[in-house]
Structure formats: structure tokens, C-alpha cells
Amino acid sequence: MNPSIARVRIDVPVRHLDRDFDYLIPEGMDVRVGSRVRVRFSGRLVDAYVVDVATEAEVERVSPIQRCVGGIPTLTPATLALVQAVAERYAGTFWDVARTAVPPRHATAERAVVTAPASTGTGTAPTGAWPRYSGGPELLTTIASRTVTRAVWSSAPGTDFVNEVVELVAANPGGTLVLVPDMRDVRRVTASLAPVVGAEALSTLVNEMGPQRRYREFLRTLLGSARVCVGNRSAAFAPVADLSLIILWDDADDTYCEPRAPYWDTREVCALRSHLADCSLVVGGPARSVVTQAWVERGWATSIVAAERSTLRVRGLRPEDAAGDEAAASARIPRRAWEAAKEGLAHGPVLVSVARRGYIPALVCQGCGTPVQCSCGGPLRMASSGAVECRWCGSTAPAGACRVCGDTRIRATSIGAERTAEELGRAFPGVPVTFSQADHMVERVTDRPAIVVATAGAEPIVDGGFAAAVILDAGSRSVRLTQAEDAVHRWFSVSLRVRAEAPVFVTAPESDAGVQALLRWDAPWFASRELAERESARLPPATRLAAISGARADIDAVVSAITCTHIVLGPVEVGDAWRVIVIAPRAEGTAFTHQLRHAAMTRSAHRGAGAIAIHVDPRDIDE
């Protein structure tokens, strides 16, 4: 007998209705798991997805499905499982995840795609990128044999990730998903892949697309006419047919964090998907993120690094540099940095990397300039009264001696990147100065001498590479959870854009572990040290952390329902709401997020309960 009951999830903005409801499938209506439907719920018409079918309803009275939207079930069983896993992992709702996993239907696009013939196209496979890595050729063999593997790679000096990606895609016999941070990378990867796999076999899924094009590309992916999908953040859910490999480039990039609830992270979505779909996952980056290093150290992924040494002439601040150079000790540019820039300008463009625009307020140690932290690991703020307070736990008597130099004095400072860069530009009259930043990115520059000032992640590309790089604000640390990791990530990203044997000047002490990592071109070593620090500070990825904000009564109700091992920091007042941070051991992570989700559902059913926001494992705890 045909199933006549559909179990659906409805799109309503209340947490406690995030459960199955049974509806009758009317005679002749083609409704399957994954179908998008319209149902009457509590008197009104709402959107829903069919998540299961059955022959018998769980309740006596079931109302019929009103309408089936579109001819094709768009939420495939694999994506459905992923959506549910992500909702569970981030203590979020099914629909908050499903909304980004499946783009809105577009009838015109549907008609065009369903009638178009499928195509196959294969060109010649390129070679040469992976032999530069130890374990590289073996990775290609593993991928080619369709053996499931998880690997993380740190770029070899002077390489362009596009080549590594193209070779992996060419080697993979099944469907491939390629995720990159931004549109520029999507264009570059697509342009290089088109001659290899054929333009017809490629689909592009990016957030910035219009509804029609986006739905068309989604359907081409779903129906298997495109066997390779290239996209950014939310393409992590793309229903690639016969998926056997996910490639994630530059997982440390912040654009991989979904800005809307439940604030999932593409890197984590990929890990879940690789597990659920039993497909390979290869994550690459200029350096090594602490999270992927944790994967390696846990034995879940293998580490792939450069087989060769870097020939870059990396130079940091040395104690002797300060002598006779007052600028080195202040916020201005040290003499050695000018020299590196000058040397580079004789041969080509010079990349000047700045942390970010504007001025960043921070509290630092008076002795050595290291940002001060609370004993709980949180950032400190100075109130207008001059009192120092922790932004995480609210403690007003934090700090103690600086963990670097032992000094107990604190000073407030601000970091001005832009002015320093302009100063550098003025110092070389007649040399053109270009600015590149995230919202106004310069994609490519010529190889003529120029000063190119770029913020993190917005470094332009030059054929042949930059003739030198100067990394400013390297010593300045933000209050971010991942500050040290971010800084080193920027140094490696910049260094990747520089020609062999060219000078790279970093405005951080050469004794600094990050500079040592850059000198030795050993990002995993640095990530491993950072991971050890996170472990002792009980921070992710060593633990599972949830930042919960809302009204105090709502927060209290949710936090008091947690029964697994946990610690609570706060609450602290953030704007007109309150926030607590709850940390649980990683081993109890599943129970922790499950309890959080359950508690939030229960609370939401109460009269007078307000909305609460739950951020699980945020990359940063914002103000």
C-alpha cells in the first residue's frame, strides 16, 4: 500500500513547533520525502518540507496537504540528514538551516533545467601541484580510487591553491563540491576547472546570485547534469549528485560563518557531511587552523605539508633593531621595514599588509604590549571610570601579571592601520599606491613597482608574485578568541603572494612563535601550540562553548536545564540584553547541544518567554 501520510516540518518562527506533524497526502498528489508543500496549520497556510512518509498517522485527525510546490523534491535525503545534524549541532531549528540549504523555488528556472539534456565532458588532467607536498601524490591516488579520506593541507611556498584544487577535482571519479571564501576565488577556480571538466559539468552556487540563476544552478547540481559544484559558504549544503569529495579552501576565512541563526560554520558543516555522506574531505589553507590541527591530532584527518623549504627572506623585529631606531618601539614603521619595501620596489610591486581599517581599542601590557586577558581567557575592557572588567565573566579584578613579561601594569591603546600605510605611501614619491580591502577589493595588479596596501584577505594577485612584503600591525592583537591564529594566518597568506627569495618583513619579534613558524614555513607547528593553549584555557576546539544571550529569565531557564558537565561564565550585560557563556567538555558535546536545544524549545512554549540567541562554538564572542 502506498504511504498516504506525510510527516512534515513547518516553517513557523517558534522553536517548540520544530517537530513532526502528520498530514494526509491527497489522492494523485506526487509528494515524497524532500517535497516542499503548503499545509494548513492552526488555521493558516504555511510552508513545510516532507521529512518522512508513513501509512498510518500518529493522531486521529489529519488534514490534507494543500499543495505541492514544484515537481521535484528539493530537499534530498542526504541534505535532509545534514540539515538535521547541523540543527542539532548548533542547537538551532530545522527551518533556519533548511532555508539556506535549499534556495527558493523559481518556476522559470525549473522549466529550463528539467528539459535540458545532461552532458559529459572531460579534458586532460593537469599535473604538478601535488608532488610539491609530502603525501601529495598519495592523496591524489586515494581520491582517484574513491577511498574515503580526510586530509588537511598547508600551502607550499609560492603555490596557488587553484592548481591543487583542479588536480583533486580531475582525479576524483565522483561528484565534487569545491568551497572557497569569495566571488573572486569562485571565478578563478571556475575558469581553471572549465577546460578540465567541461563548462557544462560545472555549477556555481554563491550567496550573491539572483533567485533565477541560483535556482537553476541548484537544480543542475541536484539533477547531476553538473558533477562539480563551486561555491561559497552556503554551498556546503549543495546537493551534488554522487558526492565523493568535498574541497574546502581557506577554512580560517570568516566568511564561512553563517551570520544568521543558528550561526553554523562551513568547516563544521563539511565535517558533518563528510561523516554522514561517507565522502572524502580535503581542507586547505595558507597556514593551518587550530580546528583542523585538532582533527589531525585526534587522528580524524591526515596532515599534508610542503615537501620543500621556503626560500623567502623572512625577517622580524630583533632586539638590536630597537637601538637607534625610535620608530621601532612606537606604533610607526621600523627602519628595517622601509628597507625591505625599498628593495622590493626596485623589482616590482610591494605588498603592505595591514590588520584592518580604522582604529581598534585594546588593553595591553605596559611592559611588552601583549593584550591582557582575564584568567577565564576573556578580553578585558576599561570602563569610563577606569575600572577594568572582563567581557566574558564580568570579573572586575582580573588580569594579574602579564603572561609574557610579568608586568602588572595595563594601558589602553588603539591601533591605527590606515595612517601607517598612508605614511609608507608618501615616503616613496612617484610610486603609485593602491588600496585593497574586503568591500573594495582590487583583484589583480601589474608587476610594475607600486605600493599595494591590503587588509587581511583582500591581497591582490600579481603574475609572478610581489617583490616584497611588509606586514604591519603584526604585534597588535585584537580581543578575538582566535587572535593569534588570525595573525599568523595573515602572515602566511601574504607570504604566499611573494616571489621566491624576496624579503618579507613582519613587525613582530623574531622570537615570537608565529614568526618562527613563518621562518620555518611550519604552520601546523604553530597551530599545535595554539591548540595546547586552548586546551588549558578550556576553549574550543578543545571544548564545546555556547554563548547564550537574551533576557535574564530566559537565559536562566535554559542554563538551569543543562545536566551534563559544564561551567558558566557570566552573565554580563551586553547592550540591553544579557549573555552567559557555557562551556562543556568536548566528549559531552552532543549531549550539551541536545540539552540546549531541548531547553530552548521548552522555554519557547512558555507564555512571556522572550527569544534567546544561542551561538555554539563561535569563532569570536562579539560585544
Add this chain to the structure above:
DNA sequence: ATGACCAATTGA
């Protein structure tokens, strides 16, 4: 959320 429903509260 939103409407249904029951109960305690208030007004003529």
C-alpha cells in the same frame, strides 16, 4: 505565533 478556552477579576 496565534487562536481557543477556562478562570479569576471587575463593573452595574
Add this chain to the structure above:
DNA sequence: CAATTGGTCATG
């Protein structure tokens, strides 16, 4: 005693 308000409950 009816109208009003406030809280609980279910929504298929």
C-alpha cells in the same frame, strides 16, 4: 450576573 482580562494549551 455578564463582560473583561490573563494565563494555559494545542496547533496534524
